[in-house]
Amino acid sequence: MKFIYGKNDLKTLERAEENCYLITNGLGGFSSLTIAGSSARCDHTLFMAAKTAPNKRYQLLANTKELLTIDGKEYNLSSQRFADNKEFSGYRYLDGFSYEYLPEYTFKVGSVEIIKTITMKHGENTLGIRYKVINHGKEAVQLKVVPLLHFSCKGKMPEKNQKYAIEGNTISSEGISLNFKTDGKVSPYAQKKLEDMYYAYDERDGRNSEGYAFHNHEILFEGAGEHFIIYGMGSVNYDIDQLIDEEIARQKMLISTAGLKDETAKCLVKAADAYVADRESTGGKTILAGFPFFEDWGRDTMIALTGCAVTTKQFETAKSILRTFMKYCHKGIMPNLFPEGEDAPMYNTVDASLLFVNAVYEYYRASGDLEFVKEAFTTIDEIISWYMKGTDYSIKMDDDGLIMAGSGLWQVTWMDVRVNDILPTPRHGKPVEINAYWYNALMIADELSQLLGLGKEKCVVDYKALADKVKESFGQKFWNADENCLKDLVSGTEADNQIRCNQIWAASMPYSMLSQEQAAAVIKKVYEELYTPVGLRSLSPKDKEFHPTYGGPMEERDMAYHQGTVWGFPLGGYYLARYKWAEDKNKVAEEIYHQLDGITATLKEGCIGHIAEIFDGLNPTDSKGCFAQAWSVGEILRVYEMLENGKNS
Numbered sequence: 001m002k003f004i005y006g007k008n009d010l011k012t013l014e015r016a017e018e019n020c021y022l023i024t025n026g027l028g029g030f031s032s033l034t035i036a037g038s039s040a041r042c043d044h045t046l047f048m049a050a051k052t053a054p055n056k057r058y059q060l061l062a063n064t065k066e067l068l069t070i071d072g073k074e075y076n077l078s079s080q081r082f083a084d085n086k087e088f089s090g091y092r093y094l095d096g097f098s099y100e101y102l103p104e105y106t107f108k109v110g111s112v113e114i115i116k117t118i119t120m121k122h123g124e125n126t127l128g129i130r131y132k133v134i135n136h137g138k139e140a141v142q143l144k145v146v147p148l149l150h151f152s153c154k155g156k157m158p159e160k161n162q163k164y165a166i167e168g169n170t171i172s173s174e175g176i177s178l179n180f181k182t183d184g185k186v187s188p189y190a191q192k193k194l195e196d197m198y199y200a201y202d203e204r205d206g207r208n209s210e211g212y213a214f215h216n217h218e219i220l221f222e223g224a225g226e227h228f229i230i231y232g233m234g235s236v237n238y239d240i241d242q243l244i245d246e247e248i249a250r251q252k253m254l255i256s257t258a259g260l261k262d263e264t265a266k267c268l269v270k271a272a273d274a275y276v277a278d279r280e281s282t283g284g285k286t287i288l289a290g291f292p293f294f295e296d297w298g299r300d301t302m303i304a305l306t307g308c309a310v311t312t313k314q315f316e317t318a319k320s321i322l323r324t325f326m327k328y329c330h331k332g333i334m335p336n337l338f339p340e341g342e343d344a345p346m347y348n349t350v351d352a353s354l355l356f357v358n359a360v361y362e363y364y365r366a367s368g369d370l371e372f373v374k375e376a377f378t379t380i381d382e383i384i385s386w387y388m389k390g391t392d393y394s395i396k397m398d399d400d401g402l403i404m405a406g407s408g409l410w411q412v413t414w415m416d417v418r419v420n421d422i423l424p425t426p427r428h429g430k431p432v433e434i435n436a437y438w439y440n441a442l443m444i445a446d447e448l449s450q451l452l453g454l455g456k457e458k459c460v461v462d463y464k465a466l467a468d469k470v471k472e473s474f475g476q477k478f479w480n481a482d483e484n485c486l487k488d489l490v491s492g493t494e495a496d497n498q499i500r501c502n503q504i505w506a507a508s509m510p511y512s513m514l515s516q517e518q519a520a521a522v523i524k525k526v527y528e529e530l531y532t533p534v535g536l537r538s539l540s541p542k543d544k545e546f547h548p549t550y551g552g553p554m555e556e557r558d559m560a561y562h563q564g565t566v567w568g569f570p571l572g573g574y575y576l577a578r579y580k581w582a583e584d585k586n587k588v589a590e591e592i593y594h595q596l597d598g599i600t601a602t603l604k605e606g607c608i609g610h611i612a613e614i615f616d617g618l619n620p621t622d623s624k625g626c627f628a629q630a631w632s633v634g635e636i637l638r639v640y641e642m643l644e645n646g647k648n649s
Helices: 200-204 240-258 263-273 298-310 315-327 351-367 370-389 432-451 463-478 501-508 516-529 554-560 570-581 585-595 597-602 630-645
Strands: 003-005 030-032 045-052 056-070 073-076 079-081 087-089 094-099 103-109 112-120 126-135 141-153 165-167 170-173 176-182 185-198 210-222 225-232 276-279 284-287 535-537
Touching: 030 112, 056 103, 056 112, 056 176, 056 210, 056 225, 079 185, 112 240, 126 141, 126 240, 141 170, 141 225, 165 210, 225 240, 240 263, 263 298, 263 630, 284 298, 284 315, 298 315, 298 351, 298 630, 315 351, 315 370, 351 370, 351 432, 370 432, 432 463, 432 501, 501 516, 501 535, 501 570, 516 570, 535 570, 570 585, 570 630, 585 597, 585 630
Parallel strands: none
Antiparallel strands: 003 094, 030 045, 045 056, 056 073, 056 141, 079 087, 094 103, 103 112, 112 126, 126 225, 141 210, 165 170, 170 176, 176 225, 185 210, 276 284
16 A cells, blocks of 8 residues: 655645654664654654664654755755744655655655655664655756754753764764765764754643754765665665665565455554564564554553464564563563563553463464464463462452452553552453453463363363353343443442443453343444544543543643543454454445445554554544554454454454
């Protein structure tokens, strides 16, 4: 799928900044700018490198300023808004922007055309820029490129008086060195500062909306032809055309391996790969939760893994991720966050472990790899054992077989916001999706133990007998007869009867405790009160605690985060449930394909080719939060696979 933006999308710089590209290097590094080439956020950057994969990231190059000279007259091709309402207006010279595998800007000034392509080398902190300068006339042409330097930690500005040195083809600052290779003429000069850069999308979220960058040299390209700059923290001895061709070929191979036919699905296969990264501290793979803000979290990884690594048939990647979590499983809990260095992982999640069981199962169903199931089964058994007898964060099976979790200020489900000492959605007690995952895990353990030839005496419990008890208790305690759907929680508080999207997973998991009639009622309720074309609302608009919009300072955003804000990833569960329980699957598949047009449309908005984290609760027109979210992409990929292969969830 090729995304093309023309003059109508570039009417103003504000309009152009609604959309951005994202390319990544498999280490946590990335490049992301708007379709005008500007930065609308501090984290919009030409070159973010990962000094230690995947989270020790440094913004090396904020951008490049490009100046085209035709017969002595200079034109600024760069775009950027500034705090004093001034702007670089190079977008006026943009004929268009396109993105299929890599971002490509096409400028035209008079008879001169410039095509700028940006690429990253997978597995290295290397970035390449190619300029194709085409002169349809006879004028003298020069292109001057001024690199704008940061050399600062991700999310932060450089020190106000930070110093930069350039010696030969190496730029250095704050103990970091960046090598570069170019066919242009490099001219150093006394360091200067570009101030008052304005980041409109940071201001929208209550972040610091102003920034700056430094520059101390320029690169001059004479005449028409192909010109380039290659930057890297290591070797830069590459051919620019080869860098571009290799990355395009790599992405085409990802699509071929996945084998999906729908054009939107192919686009999402490429997007899914952007989140997969090396983790140096564990020596394995991980999944970054979202760009530009998030790191790799256990819960997000376990939700995203099936779509981003199993559906795409990247089985070795899936095993690497699962093995990492098996290694760090502690008292039955999977880590929710891997810190860098020697610090211990954080384990504040009740769902990651149960979702791990499901991820192993989905991996087996796709790959048939029973040897890996045998390897993972000890961890599965350990998880169930600890959840039964009780473990940290008040996670424990109650006498009725249901799982309860959370206490005090600990938020352990995905609705985990804490604002100082306020828990907008504490969900302490027995959350509906946790118990749906619990039943699913027990049934999976029973099936896998039989496949492995394990007798009941070799397992921690009779999984099927316990699952039957869980099912009976769930039916007695979670059905909300007044609303004809599931309770969100069993806690004895008003929150129990809130209409939330969490109930959809009780209908979508491979093993469900619901009857046909109950599943149909849940799906109907979710559609009527929570469904939008880009995600599910986290709370019904009828609820007194519903927040229609998401924005402002962090405290305001956090108070709205799970109180009606639309989330992309639960939409996958909704479609999976619809298809799973459909009597006429062909008819329902046709309806789902039609509704998925909303996802295809959102791929052109915000971060191109990706699905965002969240949207406003009442009218979800603009993507918000992380502009590219792993579990949003992964869950919708699973839907396309289900529809193409006729798989029952």
